Amino acid sequence: MSEVLLKVENLKTYFYQASGVSKAVDGVSFSLNEGETMGIVGESGSGKSVTSSSIMRLLPARTGRIVDGTILFQDTDIRALNKKEILSFRGNDFAMIFQNPMTSLDPVFKVGRQMTEMILAHRKISKKEAWDIAVDALRQVGIPEPEKRMNAYPHELSGGMCQRVIIAMAVCSNPRLIIADEPTTALDVTVQAQVLELLRELQRKNGTSILLITHNLGVVWEMCDTVMVMYAGKTVEYAACRDLYANPLHPYTWGLLDSMPKLSSDSKKELAAIPGVPPDLRLTGTCCNFYNRCPYCTEQCKTSVPPLRELEPGHFVACHRQSDAERLERGGASDGK
Amino acid sequence: MLKIIIRRCIQMVPTLLVVVTLTFFLTRMLPGDPALAILGPEAEADEIELLRQEMGLDRSLPEQYVSYIADVCKGDFGTSYSYHQPVLSLIISRIPNTLLLTLTALIFSLILGVGAGVLAATRQNTVIDYLISVIALLGVSMPVFWLGLMLILQFSVEMNLLPVMGMGSMEKGLWDVISHMILPGFVLAVIPMGTFARTTRSSMIDVLGSDSIRCLRARGIRESRVIWIHGLKNALPPIVTVFGLQLAGTFAGAIVTEGIFSWPGMGTVINTAINNRDYSLIQGAVLFIAISFVFCNMLVDVCYMLLNPKVDFENGGH
Amino acid sequence: MGMGKNKNTAFSDALGKDANIEMLKRERRANNAWNKLRRNKIAMIGLFVILLMALMAVFAPVLAPYLPNEINPGQAYLPFGSPGHLFGTDDLGRDLLSRIIYGGRISLIVAVGATFVGAALGILLGLTAGYFGGWIDSLIMRIMDGMFSFPFILLAMILITVIGNGVLNVTFAIGIANVPSFARVVRGQVHIVKREEYCNAGKVIGVSNVRQLFLHILPNTMSQIIVYATLRVADAIISEAFLSFLGLGIALPTASWGSILKTGRECLTTAPHVATIGGIFILITVLGFNLLGDGIRDIMDPKMKQ
Numbered sequence: 001m002s003e004v005l006l007k008v009e010n011l012k013t014y015f016y017q018a019s020g021v022s023k024a025v026d027g028v029s030f031s032l033n034e035g036e037t038m039g040i041v042g043e044s045g046s047g048k049s050v051t052s053s054s055i056m057r058l059l060p061a062r063t064g065r066i067v068d069g070t071i072l073f074q075d076t077d078i079r080a081l082n083k084k085e086i087l088s089f090r091g092n093d094f095a096m097i098f099q100n101p102m103t104s105l106d107p108v109f110k111v112g113r114q115m116t117e118m119i120l121a122h123r124k125i126s127k128k129e130a131w132d133i134a135v136d137a138l139r140q141v142g143i144p145e146p147e148k149r150m151n152a153y154p155h156e157l158s159g160g161m162c163q164r165v166i167i168a169m170a171v172c173s174n175p176r177l178i179i180a181d182e183p184t185t186a187l188d189v190t191v192q193a194q195v196l197e198l199l200r201e202l203q204r205k206n207g208t209s210i211l212l213i214t215h216n217l218g219v220v221w222e223m224c225d226t227v228m229v230m231y232a233g234k235t236v237e238y239a240a241c242r243d244l245y246a247n248p249l250h251p252y253t254w255g256l257l258d259s260m261p262k263l264s265s266d267s268k269k270e271l272a273a274i275p276g277v278p279p280d281l282r283l284t285g286t287c288c289n290f291y292n293r294c295p296y297c298t299e300q301c302k303t304s305v306p307p308l309r310e311l312e313p314g315h316f317v318a319c320h321r322q323s324d325a326e327r328l329e330r331g332g333a334s335d336g337k
Numbered sequence: 338m339l340k341i342i343i344r345r346c347i348q349m350v351p352t353l354l355v356v357v358t359l360t361f362f363l364t365r366m367l368p369g370d371p372a373l374a375i376l377g378p379e380a381e382a383d384e385i386e387l388l389r390q391e392m393g394l395d396r397s398l399p400e401q402y403v404s405y406i407a408d409v410c411k412g413d414f415g416t417s418y419s420y421h422q423p424v425l426s427l428i429i430s431r432i433p434n435t436l437l438l439t440l441t442a443l444i445f446s447l448i449l450g451v452g453a454g455v456l457a458a459t460r461q462n463t464v465i466d467y468l469i470s471v472i473a474l475l476g477v478s479m480p481v482f483w484l485g486l487m488l489i490l491q492f493s494v495e496m497n498l499l500p501v502m503g504m505g506s507m508e509k510g511l512w513d514v515i516s517h518m519i520l521p522g523f524v525l526a527v528i529p530m531g532t533f534a535r536t537t538r539s540s541m542i543d544v545l546g547s548d549s550i551r552c553l554r555a556r557g558i559r560e561s562r563v564i565w566i567h568g569l570k571n572a573l574p575p576i577v578t579v580f581g582l583q584l585a586g587t588f589a590g591a592i593v594t595e596g597i598f599s600w601p602g603m604g605t606v607i608n609t610a611i612n613n614r615d616y617s618l619i620q621g622a623v624l625f626i627a628i629s630f631v632f633c634n635m636l637v638d639v640c641y642m643l644l645n646p647k648v649d650f651e652n653g654g655h
Numbered sequence: 656m657g658m659g660k661n662k663n664t665a666f667s668d669a670l671g672k673d674a675n676i677e678m679l680k681r682e683r684r685a686n687n688a689w690n691k692l693r694r695n696k697i698a699m700i701g702l703f704v705i706l707l708m709a710l711m712a713v714f715a716p717v718l719a720p721y722l723p724n725e726i727n728p729g730q731a732y733l734p735f736g737s738p739g740h741l742f743g744t745d746d747l748g749r750d751l752l753s754r755i756i757y758g759g760r761i762s763l764i765v766a767v768g769a770t771f772v773g774a775a776l777g778i779l780l781g782l783t784a785g786y787f788g789g790w791i792d793s794l795i796m797r798i799m800d801g802m803f804s805f806p807f808i809l810l811a812m813i814l815i816t817v818i819g820n821g822v823l824n825v826t827f828a829i830g831i832a833n834v835p836s837f838a839r840v841v842r843g844q845v846h847i848v849k850r851e852e853y854c855n856a857g858k859v860i861g862v863s864n865v866r867q868l869f870l871h872i873l874p875n876t877m878s879q880i881i882v883y884a885t886l887r888v889a890d891a892i893i894s895e896a897f898l899s900f901l902g903l904g905i906a907l908p909t910a911s912w913g914s915i916l917k918t919g920r921e922c923l924t925t926a927p928h929v930a931t932i933g934g935i936f937i938l939i940t941v942l943g944f945n946l947l948g949d950g951i952r953d954i955m956d957p958k959m960k961q
Contacts, residue, residue, distance in 0.1 A: 056555055062462065083560070091557030098555075103548035108570045108645070118556045169556065355801025366817045474949075478941040480893045482900055483934035486920055490927050589806030593897060607809070608901070611816055623813065627804040634804075 005209045006055070006177060007031040011069035013047075013054045020282040024050040026233035028069075029308060029316075032177075032226070037203065037210040039220035039241070041256065042230035045278060048213045051230070052179045055211075056096055057086045073177070092122045095170030099182040101162035105154035111165055112150030119172050137168040141198055160191035167198060171206075178202075179211045184219070196223060217260050221245060226314075229253050232278050232289035235308055239315040249317040251294050254330050288320060296321050296328055341642065345635050356627040361405050364620040365398065371616040375418045409624065415617030419609060424621030427606065434504060435595070435602030439587045442522045446530035446583075451569075451576065453530075454537025459564055461542060469534060476531025481590060485524045485597040492520060502599045521598040525590050529583040536579045540572040547571070573644050581637030585630050691954040698950020704943030712760040721750040723757035723910040735928040745929050746922045751915075755936055758910035762937075765826045765904075765911070766891035772830025774884050777837020778873070784838065785845025786868055796842065799835040807832050811894055815903045825904045829894050833887055840883050844876035878955045885948035889941045896937050912937050 013025040025047040032038045040048045053059050054066050057078065071078040073093070081089070090096075098104045106114055115134035116127060123130070131150070138146035141164045154162060163183065170178055180199065184192035196219065203210055212223055220227050220241065227244050229237040229252065237250040248254055255274035276293040288294070291301040300320050308318040321328050372388040373380065389395050393404060408415070414424035450473075457469040492499045500517050544550060545568055553563050588603075595604030603622060610618035692698050711718060720739075727748035735743045742751035784795040802810065814828035849872070892912070898904030899913025900920070907914050912933055919930025 058551060058554055087557045087559065089557070090555055094555075096552070096555040098548060098552055100548060104552040106549045106553060106567050106571065109567070117558065117562075121556070121558050121562075166552075351797045352800045352804060355798055356804050359801055359805075363813050363817060368817070368819065474942065474945060475938075478889065478938060478945050480896055480934060480937045480941065482897055483916060483930065483937065486916070486923060486930050487934065490923060490930075585806060589808050592806065592809060592812075596901070607812075611812060611903070614816075619813070619816075623805065623809060626806065626809065627801075630804040630806070 002034045002036070004031050005034045005074060006211070007070070007072040008051075008055070009070045009072075011051065011054060011071065012067045013050050013059065013064060014067050015060075015064050017063060022281045023233050023284055024064075024281060025054060026281075026284060027305075027308070028228075028230065028233075028235045030226070030228045030235065030238050032209050032211060034176075034209055035203065035207045036225040037212055037223050039224035039227040040211065040213045040230060041215060041217060041220055041227060043215060043278065045232075045281075046230040047233040048215075048230055049181055050233075052096070052181050052211065052213055055179065056090060056094060057081070058090075058096075088122070091118055091169075091175075092173050093176045095173060095175040095178045097163070097166055097170065097178065097180040097183045100186045101159050101166055102154070102186070104166055105162060107154055109153075110150070111152050111154060111157070115150070115165075115169055115172065118169055122173055133172055134168070137171045138165065140171055141165075141168040142194075143168070159187050160195065163187060163191075163195050164198070167195070167202070171202060174206060175208060177209045177211065179213070181213045182215070183212075184216075185214075199223075217256065229256065232284055233281060234289060234318060235316070236290065236319070237315075237317045238308070239312075239317075243312070243315050247312075247315075248330070249311060249315065249322050249328075250319050251296055251328070252290050255293075288318075342635075342639055345638060349631055349635060352631055353628065356631065357406060357409055357624065358402075360620055360624045360627065361402055364616055364623075365401075367614065367616060367619070370394075371614075414621035414624070417610070417615055417618040417621075419613045419615040419618065420606075424618055427618070428603065428622060428625050431602050431606050434600065435588070435591050435604065438518065438521060438525060438595070438600060438602060439591050441518060442525035443529060443580075443583065443587050445522070446526040447533055447580065449526075450530040450533025451537045454534040455541055455564065455569060457534065457538045458541030458545060466538075470538070473531040473534035473538075476527045477535065479527050479531075481524050481527060482593050482597055484527060485521070485594060488520050488524065489597070504601055521594050521600050524597075525587060525594045528590060529587055532579055532583060532586075533576065536575050537572065540575045541568055544568050544571040570644075574641060577637060577641050577644060581634060584633045584637070588626060588629070692950060695950045695954055697946050698954070701943045701946025701948075701950060704939060705947060708759055708763060708940050708943065711756055712763050715756045715760050719750075719753035719756045721753040723749065723754045724908050725749060725753075732922065732926045734926070735932070742932050743926070743928050745915075745918050745926060751929060751932060754910040754915055755912070755932065758912045758915050758933075759936065759940075761822060761905055761909065761911040762892055762895055762913065763940075765822060765829065765895045766888050768826040769829035769833060769891045769895070770884050770888045772827060773833025773837050773887065774880065776830070776834045778841050778880065780834065781838040781841025782845060782868055782873065782876075785842035785849070786872065792842075795838070799838045802832075802835040803839070807836075807890075808894060808897060811898060812901075812903060815898055820904055820906050822905060822909075825895055825898060828898075829891050832894075833891070836887070837880075837883070840879060841876055844879050845872055848872050848875045878951075882948055882952045882955060885944055885951060889944035889948070892937060892941050892944070 008031070009029050011025055011028045012023070015022040015024050028047065028051055030038065040051065042048050050059075050064070053064075055071055055078065059065065066079060069079075073089070076089075078086070078089070105111065109117075112131065112134060115137070116130040119125070119130040119133055120127070125133075135146045135150060138149060143149055143161065143164050149157070149161075149165070154165075157165065178199070183199070184195055187195060199210060200223065202208060210223075212219070214220060224241045227239065227241050228235055229244075229250065231252050237244065237248065237253050239249075244253065248257060252274075259273055274293055279289055279292065286305070287303060288297075288301040288306050291297045294301065298321065304320070306318045306320045308316050309323065310316050311322060311324065319328075370385070370389075372385045372392060372394060376385060376388060386395075393401055396404075412425060414428070416422070417424050417427055420427050453469045453473065457466040457473075460466050499520055504514075504517050506513060541564075545564070549571070550563060550568060553567055554560070558567075591600075591602060592604040592607055594600065595602045596608045599605065603626065606618065607622050607626075609615070610622060692702075720741075727744070729748060730740070730744050731746055731748040733740050733744040733748075735741075737743050740750050740752065742755065744750055745754070780795050780799065784792040784799075805813075810832040811828045814831055815824060818824045818828060895904055895911065896913035896916060899906075899911050900916045902917060905911040905914050907917065915933035916930055916937075919926075919933055923930055
């Protein structure tokens with residue numbers, strides 16, 4: 001087994017607002033090995049993006065704060081770094097790809113200027129050398145006529161092209177970890193596949209680890225080695241991808257899988273949506289966050305927080321009714337009523 | 338690019354025509370007889386009649402209008418009777434003084450105002466932010482002519498520190514020029530400074546919250562670069578717009594300020610002209626100022642287009 | 656579907672329905688415009704100042720200890736804080752406090768009136784230009800551009816020279832000078848509103864032009880107009896003061912804050928308190944209107960929510 005690159009334990013990131021404390025991330029744990037890809041899935045507002053911002057230490061300065069937990073990047077405690085030290089990680093060891101490529105580049109500077117700026121921020125080389133590195137990176141990600149694109153403004157490029165430029169920026173610094181926050185959501189379907197393929201190719205070449213945030217389970221099956229399911233700020237299930245696919249344990253994961261359209265099964269079957277809405281994050285913390293939408297809910301679920309337990313080797317789940325003593329049958333209770 | 342500038346120039350023509358027309362009719366509507374004003378109340382009736390004919394006042398309004406436009410096109414703005422010289426040469430002799438004062442005030446207020454605005458935006462909801470916001474608001478709410486009076490009171494009457502009247506001359510040394518400029522320049526700079534600070538602050542807050550800034554931080558760019566290079570360049574368009582308005586505003590402010598500090602510029606000329614009912618001077622000065630405004634606006638528009646690569650060049654911007 | 660019953664939002668049973676409803680109520684209250692304004696400290700300070708000045712203007716005859724034009728040469732140039740004359744007296748021995756109170760009346764009437772004149776004409780022209788477009792738009796906006804090319808204060812100065820001084824004329828002159836900027840703001844807003852779906856819907860079902868203008872477009876541009884008008888009142892106060900200060904606006908002996916400053920300038924060295932106090936009142940009132948305008952703009956702008 002390869003070495004652990006990133007280890008996150010019991011991460012808690014809260015947002016302090018006038019209306020109360022919003023527990024955006026409230027207990028997230030996972031680890032990511034070198035050269036592997038981990039997926040984070042969950043519905044909007046489940047804390048996926050806040051988790052990645054916490055790792056990058058990119059939270060809004062006055063409202064968001066990491067209140068508990070550890071983030072270890074190899075042997076470095078990310079939480080303990082000061083402002084200057086974290087800068088040498090961002091864009092160097094960590095690269096980040098955001099959801100909307102069109103707004104991820106500064107609109108008033110040319111592509112080349114932004115790329116060389118980033119390279120020069122981390123390496124002591126001449127402008128000319130930085131320029132050459134940037135052109136080379138653009139070529140690597142399959143951008144035709146890279147010299148010409150260097151002199152283009154972001155708005156002159158298409159969405160897919162912008163995302164390639166951003167990936168090229170990540171390539172320049174040869175990062176250990178790429179955090180991709182819904183990298184394909186804003187793109188056309190055909191372009192999506194190209195971008196994912198590009199990421200995979202880079203991973204093969206450089207041995208980079210990827211943290212892939214998505215709400216698309218199809219992408220997860222295709223790309224990831226491990227996967228973490230998040231709900232209302234918490235890790236509810238965390239396992240190797242094939243284990244989760246073959247044997248999901250948390251009722252929320254079941255709901256998520258049922259709500260995904262499948263080409264293979266008979267298409268007449270209705271898609272099952274999970275009823276209800278996620279809880280207000282200002283009110284969570286005293287119960288299982290999923291209890292009000294869960295068909296297997298008991299009194300215990302309403303009064304205590306379920307711990308994250310390793311039920312099978314490498315398969316973690318946070319559910320009161322899934323323990324060594326008791327196991328739930330998938331779909332059992334809902335058929336009974 | 339050149340094409341757009343040319344098109345903007347063509348768009349200016351109707352505006353200029355309106356300006357000339359408005360000036361003409363407004364001055365024609367001024368009460369009193371210009372000929373009488375020039376000659377004084379003791380003048381004989383036939384003298385007045387003669388002068389009226391000379392000035393073309395006996396002709397019909399449309400005729401006067403046409404000949405006025407023709408004169409303006411030739412650069413003939415008439416003659417000022419209170420200064421006894423052609424209006425245009427009077428204006429040209431005074432305009433450098435006003436420009437010296439207004440541009441100095443504007444440049445200082447731009448640097449200080451934008452700096453303060455950025456500082457406030459990056460420290461949003463802190464004591465520094467509140468302090469800057471309050472001072473900026475005081476600035477934009479200031480009746481500047483009153484501020485001028487108060488400064489005269491403090492600095493000349495009470496402490497006798499700075500000269501408060503007129504303009505210094507280089508012959509007496511650089512300090513003479515500068516010391517004469519400090520008070521009127523400050524008074525003139527107060528409103529633009531407040532406006533720049535407020536505009537910069539709100540524009541910067543918008544920009545700093547944007548995706549592209551977050552991405553820059555994620556790329557490990559130094560915070561000072563993120564703010565002063567990327568943030569500020571993105572925040573510039575509204576600042577440029579306000580700069581254009583302030584360019585005009587400061588010119589108007591000069592009318593107010595120059596009167597109080599007896600600064601020998603356009604403002605004093607206009608004040609004198611209105612007080613003495615010097616019709617051709619009012620007409621000429623007003624027209625001159627309005628035309629410079631139209632040109633300033635065009636310049637600002639062009640800057641705006643240069644700054645923002647996304648502006649649609651086909652439709653001329655906006 | 657066994658889960659179907661549980662449709663309530665978060666934790667309705669565990670934390671009690673009341674807590675949940677209470678939160679929703681609180682949110683709705685928080686979103687009401689007036690309540691938003693009330694929570695906005697900046698706006699409330701501004702409103703307080705304006706109300707104070709307005710009350711002072713309305714109850715001037717009750718509040719003022721003397722008549723504003725009551726001359727008493729024996730008591731000229733009394734300083735600030737003299738017995739019987741809180742703010743002292745001016746060159747003719749008139750009680751400054753009384754003059755400030757009565758002057759506030761004139762200044763506020765002129766400023767608010769001028770803004771009304773400017774807003775009414777500007778709205779009319781802006782709506783027409785923005786709604787009909789085409790040559791009407793070009794004609795109106797070219798004229799507005801032309802007027803806009805004159806510095807505001809210069810335009811007001813010349814208008815006042817044309818029509819003569821006096822309260823009504825000053826109001827009118829400042830009002831006319833205000834028209835182009837209002838017309839621009841309104842036209843810009845109309846262009847934004849016109850692109851909205853419901854306007855096209857109105858056109859499809861055959862709503863008449865005038866009806867469409869006044870019932871649908873005008874109300875939707877109102878919030879912007881209110882913000883702008885509040886800020887323009889502040890400017891109008893300064894403009895009136897400046898015109899009167901030059902002797903073009905409200906002529907002495909009528910008290911207005913501007914004419915008090917004119918007196919103050921003439922006796923700046925012998926009685927500096929006259930100009931000082933007069934200016935402070937102008938500054939405070941202008942500040943009040945600017946604060947209120949800022950506050951309203953903040954709560955109208957969805958991006959600025961706290």
